[in-house]
Amino acid sequence: MSLSLNQIIDFQTNGYVIAEDVFTPADWQPVIDEIERIISARAVILHAEGKLPELHEDEPFERRLTLLARQCPEIARQFDIMFLLGPAMFDFLRNDKLLSVVESLLGRELSCNPIQHLRHKMPWKGEGEQPIGMENVPWHQDAAVTSDDSEASEIITFWMSLVDATAETGCMEIMPEVFKAGYLEHQAEGGTTIVPTLLPHVKPIKAECRKGSIVIMNKYTPHRGTTNRSDIIRWSLDLRYHKTGARSGRNFHPSFVVRSAANPDNVLTDYNEWCRLWKEALGKPATQKAHRV
Template identity: 60%
Template sequence: MRLTVEQIIAYQTEGYLIVPEALSEADLRPVIGELEREIDERARRLFAEGKLKALYEEEPFERRYAFLYRECREIGKGFDIQHLLGEAMFRHLGSEKLLDVAECLLGSEISCNPIQHLRAKLPSAYAGDEPDYFQNVPWHQDCAVTTPDSEASEIITFWMPLVDATAETGCMEVMPGAFKRGYLDHRAEGGTMIDPAKLPEIVPVRAECPKGSLVIMNKYTPHRGIGNRSGIVRWSIDLRYHKTGANSGRSFQPSFPVRSARDPESVLRDAGEWRRLWREVSEAKGQKLHRV
């Protein structure tokens, strides 16, 4: 799938774009299956250790994790891309469908940015005493979690839900056009957030996004996440891409080419090498990840 001229103009004008039906159920199935297996393995281990009273095997992907987490939060320890390092997730980072879209905005020399996350936003009824910013993610810009030396780099966010992201399940809200103001001062209060005094007076737009669709954002686009009032977990994947050779904003973490017309052999296709790169990083502690 490639973006139309109208979609590209809309992205360049508003700083965000919702791309419908970018991925099929078959495209997402390997990643979801990998997550289901990981959840099941963790649940069985915790059950054997007496930390869970039930396995909740009858519950579907959209609900099982919530039941398990409510009973034992240990189920969620290290539940993120750079810790799980799954084969299916690695293949997803280099999905041809995602890269076809990214190429429309970045050109043919594309690297996967090291800022990448898997998020499970629990139904609020299951969240217990979690910090409020887990549910109501404050207004922020994605550039706030990059180092200032990447200011000239074009880094774009690809946010994709693994279930329908609606007002009820906890979708994002964005501020159209606000990216033109550049970086806004942030505070480290209740999660990294834009200084309220610097928050643009722009009416936000609700970025509801069905499963299989994408929300693409400029790194300066202010956005926030609203609470999950549904009965399911709002699973989502948050990826970033940038032009190969540009500063990634996380030079101490691995970025790697995922598409190259100039040098196809440079593309990283070995999941084992990807894991090795991340494991090397995990041994180097103390790096600051946010600007504030």
């Protein structure tokens, strides 16, 4: 599925577009099954160690990790793509439907950007807004988590929810058209966020979408997370792609070719090599900043 001309114009005009119903349940299910297997494997180990009294084996995907993490927060640590390194996730990064959407905006020479996340925004029953962290993010531009030398690179974000993303489950809010102003200075206080005095006075839109849709954003489009006030986890994938040969914004982590008309032999199809690249990168001492601030 490629984007329509109107969708491409909307993206170029507003700095974002929501492509509804790109994926079917069959596209998602291997990823969800893989996540469930990882949760179960961790739960069994922690239960055997006496850290997890109840396994909650009958709970659904949308609820189980919340119940387990309430007993033992350790189960949800480092629960991200580069740490889990699942084969189903590797396959999804190269999903043909996804790459056809990406190609609509970036052309036929595509690389998967190393800035990629699996997020599990837990339900929040406390007072006020959900705390800032990996489960909830403040107003920012994705360019703020890339290096200065990638300023000329067109790195586009493709955000997908594994459940319906609604105001109740904590969908994103987006500021349309602001991307035209370019990079806004960020600060590290309170999470990587736009300096409050520079935050544009623009009415945001709620990026609600059904499971199977993609929220596509320019790297300069300000956006933030909102509080999950539902009873389920808002599982989502935050993936980025760039033109092959451009700077990735994080050269100490591995990007890899996912589609190429000119050099198809350069496309990485070897799951074990992908794992090796990430393990090698994460095994090195951190000597460079991941964020600009």
